[in-house]
């Protein structure tokens with residue numbers, strides 16, 4: 425339903441920059457009178473989160489812990505994971521366990537999934553957050569382009585393995601952290617490893633994020649009758665170590681208009697913990713409202729394209745999904 429508030433919100437969204445900066449967050453928060461994430465509880469629930477050692481993932485892990493969730497922190501470096509767990513424990517009681525996995529390695533993700541399934545009798549939330557952008561093209565030891573491996577193939581294996589346990593939860597949820605950068609790129613289904621043309625890090629990143637969202641839609645469809653909500657959100661532009669390292673000039677340009685990590689993860693927390701009514705599976709969210717999947721018709725992936733992508737990713741990973 426169109427209301428004066430949604431009209432203002434849609435205008436912001438159309439302008440891109442004011443939507444993605446902290447202006448968008450502040451205006452929408454006031455406009456819609458958002459409930460504070462502190463109002464939601466995850467007591468008795470278990471949340472698995474990838475990339476909790478930095479930036480948005482670190483911020484989200486702290487909030488999920490404060491909501492009472494038991495945390496499974498999945499990261500590639502044991503020391504950084506332990507440090508994160510210690511920091512979380514220093515600011516309040518927290519039940520957290522650390523599982524080492526390099527998301528760019530399918531073997532590593534499979535071993536981590538086995539470890540999680542053996543240790544966790546229930547999994548209620550999976551936050552697919554880990555991500556990275558690379559200046560140079562490189563392949564993983566398993567032969568996959570590393571951006572695609574880290575943000576598409578590894579997460580696909582993780583969700584494939586954890587999905588049955590999520591489906592046992594009375595309120596299973598999967599939240600994928602994507603990027604508004606995906607709006608700029610089409611995904612060539614016949615060149616998922618970026619073997620054609622000059623490699624470009626931001627373009628590879630945007631393609632992988634588009635693939636992540638397309639797969640999210642397939643997961644939502646496939647897990648719907650098992651009661652699992654699957655959604656993607658993008659954080660706008662948030663000031664994190666990852667952004668500073670990969671896009672320093674952009675960070676300098678947007679400056680104080682960048683969102684804080686807390687503002688960036690607000691919608692992630694909403695999808696993970698707000699009451700289920702009002703949340704719709706299979707959608708892409710920014711600031712607690714579903715947004716379009718495309719801004720340019722040339723980037724659109726049809727339902728048949730999404731099924732083809734699913735088939736290709738299933739074949740590359742050897743997972744049934």
Ligand SMILES: NC(=O)c1ccc[n+]([C@@H]2O[C@H](COP(=O)([O-])OP(=O)(O)OC[C@H]3O[C@@H](n4cnc5c(N)ncnc54)[C@H](OP(=O)(O)O)[C@@H]3O)[C@@H](O)[C@H]2O)c1
Nearest residue numbers: 475477478479480526527528553554555603661662664666
């Ligand atoms: N910041 C933004 O404005 C923005 C905008 C759009 C989307 N995003 C997305 O938000 C997510 C979080 O980004 P951020 O800005 O918070 O970046 P960040 O500060 O660099 O954090 C990224 C996290 O991902 C982990 N990670 C990276 N590669 C990994 C791998 N191969 N295996 C396991 N973990 C890995 C990192 O672990 P280490 O600590 O071991 O490096 C770190 O915990 C990403 O998916 C990013 O694409 C961010």
